[in-house]
Every structure is written in C-alpha cells, then in structure tokens.
Amino acid sequence: MPKVGILTFHRCINYGSYWQARCLAEGLASMGVEAVLLEHMSSRVNRAEWRCALQPLLPAATPMEDYPLYKAKIRKFFRSFASLPLSSPFPLENPAAMGDYSLIVVGSDEVWNLRHPWYGGYPVFYGEGLRCGRIVSYAATFGSLTSSERLQGWAEKLRKFSHISVRDLHSERIIRERLGLEPELVLDPCLQFPQMVTASRGDGEAASYIAVYGHSFPTWLQDAVRRWAEDRGYPLVSIGYRNEWANEQWIDAGPEDFARFISEAKAVVTNFFHGCVFSLVNEKPFACVLSDYRSNKIRDLTQLVGAEHHVLTEDTTPSQVEAILGNPLPMDIARRISFLRDTSNAYLSHALQ
Known part of the structure; x- marks a missing residue:
C-alpha cells in the first residue's frame, strides 16, 4: 500500500x-x-x-x-x-x-x-x-x-x-x-x-436524557422539543454550546466526551450535520432542523439514508415529534447505510x- x-x-x-x-x-x-x-x-x-x-x-x-x-x-x-x-x-x-x-x-x-x-x-x-x-x-x-x-x-x-x-x-x-x-x-x-467512534461506548442501557447539539435553534423547535421532553420527564442536556432552553449545559466537553454522550443519550436534537451522523452511528432517534449554512449537508444526508422525516419544520405536529423521537430508527435506514x-x-x- x-x-x-x-x-x-x-x-x-x-x-x-x-x-x-x-x-x-x-x-x-x-x-x-x-x-x-x-x-x-x-x-x-x-x-x-x-x-x-x-x-x-x-x-x-x-x-x-x-x-x-x-x-x-x-x-x-x-x-x-x-x-x-x-x-x-x-x-x-x-x-x-x-x-x-x-x-x-x-x-x-x-x-x-x-x-x-x-x-x-x-x-x-x-x-x-x-x-x-x-x-x-x-x-x-x-x-x-x-x-x-x-x-x-x-x-x-x-x-x-x-x-x-x-x-x-x-x-x-x-x-x-x-x-x-x-x-x-x-x-x-x-x-x-x-467502530472508531463506538470503541469506547458502554454496553449499558441509554440514559434518560435528550442530547441537544448545535446552537441558534428556532424558537418553534425549542418549544416543541421542550414540551415533548417535559411530558416524558426527560431532561434536555446541551453539549458543546450554551442553549438556554435546555435543562443542563455541558459546554466544556471534549471530543471523546461527545462520542460517549451521544452514545448514551435517549435521543438527539440537532441542527449540525455530525449531530445527525452520530445519531445514525449509534442508532439513536433524532430530530434535526435545517439552517442556512448547513441546509445542503443535512438535507442530503437524510435523503441519502432515507431519514427525511427526521427533519422537523414549523408545521411538525406533536404526534410527529413523538413518532420521530420516541421510537427506534426504522430498519430501512440501517440497511441503506450498510449498502x-x-x-x-x-x-x-x-x-x-
């Protein structure tokens, strides 16, 4: 070689x-x-x-x-x-x-x-x-x-x-x-x-927190996710950045901290490309939203793996939020990634x- x-x-x-x-x-x-x-x-x-x-x-x-x-x-x-x-x-x-x-x-x-x-x-x-x-x-x-x-x-x-x-x-x-x-x-x-990301992942069950990764989320998404999490007793924990609408902040997390944090989360809310990627790697339910700078990357990734319905919009209903964040990822996504x-x-x- x-x-x-x-x-x-x-x-x-x-x-x-x-x-x-x-x-x-x-x-x-x-x-x-x-x-x-x-x-x-x-x-x-x-x-x-x-x-x-x-x-x-x-x-x-x-x-x-x-x-x-x-x-x-x-x-x-x-x-x-x-x-x-x-x-x-x-x-x-x-x-x-x-x-x-x-x-x-x-x-x-x-x-x-x-x-x-x-x-x-x-x-x-x-x-x-x-x-x-x-x-x-x-x-x-x-x-x-x-x-x-x-x-x-x-x-x-x-x-x-x-x-x-x-x-x-x-x-x-x-x-x-x-x-x-x-x-x-x-x-x-x-x-x-x-395998490079999951090498240090624990084998225990997912913790009862919702990972928030990104910043500058629209107000309508903050409200929808917070209502869903509060109804189920899940704290929202923001990693890497301050999000005042989250219950807890973990700003000083390092790269290895981040990998473990996502792997142990119940679900993920993100507006970053690799927030979606790490959710997919760890087979975590996730909801994402498009932003001006990252819209191409997130839209195309979710389309590529068949996860378009994980992109939330202002018209997303509470029942759709529950279907997205409250259920495992469809097996079709895993099959597409394997291909x-x-x-x-x-x-x-x-x-x-």
Whole structure:
C-alpha cells in the first residue's frame, strides 16, 4: 500500500471535524494503509478558529461565565489533536514545504467550500501545490457553496484528481454540472468507519436524557422539543454550546466526551450535520432542523439514508415529534447505510490502488 497523506480540517474546535479526520485516518489504517493527517499550519486560521471557539454564538455575545468553559473545551481538543497521526508541520500557504507522498486523499469535510470563513480560498484543498504522485478525494463537499457561486477557475482544478468522491447530492450535482464527471457518492468517515467512534461506548442501557447539539435553534423547535421532553420527564442536556432552553449545559466537553454522550443519550436534537451522523452511528432517534449554512449537508444526508422525516419544520405536529423521537430508527435506514458502506469501501479499495 502507498504512503498516504490526508488533507482535511483536522484542527477545528468542532466535534464533527475532529472525528471525521480521526475516523478516516484510523479507518485507512484498518485497511492496511499507512496514513497520516497533513499538518498544515496557519496563524491566521488559528486566530479565526480560536476566536470562533470562544464566541460561537455570534452575533450573540458569550456570557462571561462561559469563557472558562469554552477555554477548557479548547484545551481538551488540543490534547486530542496531539494523539492524532500527524505529518511534519508545514505552512498552509506553502504546501511545497510538505513531505512527498505516493497518494493524497483530500477530504472529508467542507474542503471545497469557498465560503468557509477561514479555510475558503486556499488552493491547496483543490490540489494545487501538493507533492504527491496521485490525488483522490473522499467524502469531500462544497458545503453551502451554490453550484453557480464563485467556482469560475476553481472547479477545473479538480480534473487533476484521479478519483473523486463526495458525501452529498449537492456536491455530486456540482461536479456533474461543472466537470461533466460522475463522482462516487460515499459516506462520511464517521459513518463509514463506525467502530472508531463506538470503541469506547458502554454496553449499558441509554440514559434518560435528550442530547441537544448545535446552537441558534428556532424558537418553534425549542418549544416543541421542550414540551415533548417535559411530558416524558426527560431532561434536555446541551453539549458543546450554551442553549438556554435546555435543562443542563455541558459546554466544556471534549471530543471523546461527545462520542460517549451521544452514545448514551435517549435521543438527539440537532441542527449540525455530525449531530445527525452520530445519531445514525449509534442508532439513536433524532430530530434535526435545517439552517442556512448547513441546509445542503443535512438535507442530503437524510435523503441519502432515507431519514427525511427526521427533519422537523414549523408545521411538525406533536404526534410527529413523538413518532420521530420516541421510537427506534426504522430498519430501512440501517440497511441503506450498510449498502452505502459497501459502495464506499469499494471506492476506497479502488482509489487506493
């Protein structure tokens, strides 16, 4: 097997970004591949990332009592980053300073999202300047970028990729329309390699709390979920961010804390992509809501696995909330994910050769 470098967003203070990077690296290792995460460094990106981690609810201000909690959360992420399989560091702005690789895998995450507030616009994620024999993508996405937006001169750079796979229908459509290619549709690494996420999961029964993951939820969803949970005596516990409408806050949870927390929850309420992913990995009932920035990702994921009815709208009735959060996931979802794991594994096996 070749020496493989993985180019992704592995240092974000974000549970999903951390776990997708770790799962892809460890998943490739389980396939017998020597893989490392390419340790790109940028003081500009670091400053933006850390500012966002301390003030995640902008334009709403972070309460003063929450700053120590967000700082503790950042420190836990730093400890987790140190355990990742990392390459020698190199400047993000100067990929020529990186080592040589037989193959580089670009993705997962929003590596092609030119609207990303601090990573958007770096040509290295489009394959520019990489020192390698071949470039492939795995579960890459354009995120909130529309098919007609700011791609002039960028999409063509992807033609140097020998294999292209994406994780959502929106990105698949962009590749098809812009390049005339048919990319493979694959699973996010956390869904593709669930054993990496569930390795430390306990074997006991689910606890009687509802996990809340995300922020800036619409008022109608807060009211609907709170009524449902109160009627059944379930506390709402918010992880990673403050949600005043939840009963409890666990702001300073680290990445490993997050994985265990979701695995032990009764159900999950989220407006984040990886909130849905971790619910699916752990086969937890979940309800999600679309937001402007994440609508493409969540809508396409739920459509891909046949979970569209888990997307709540303002018209969702109390009986529908009960059907979604009060019952196990339909078996058809598990069967669909199993099928997609097979096709994703086939893509990786072929792309890595």
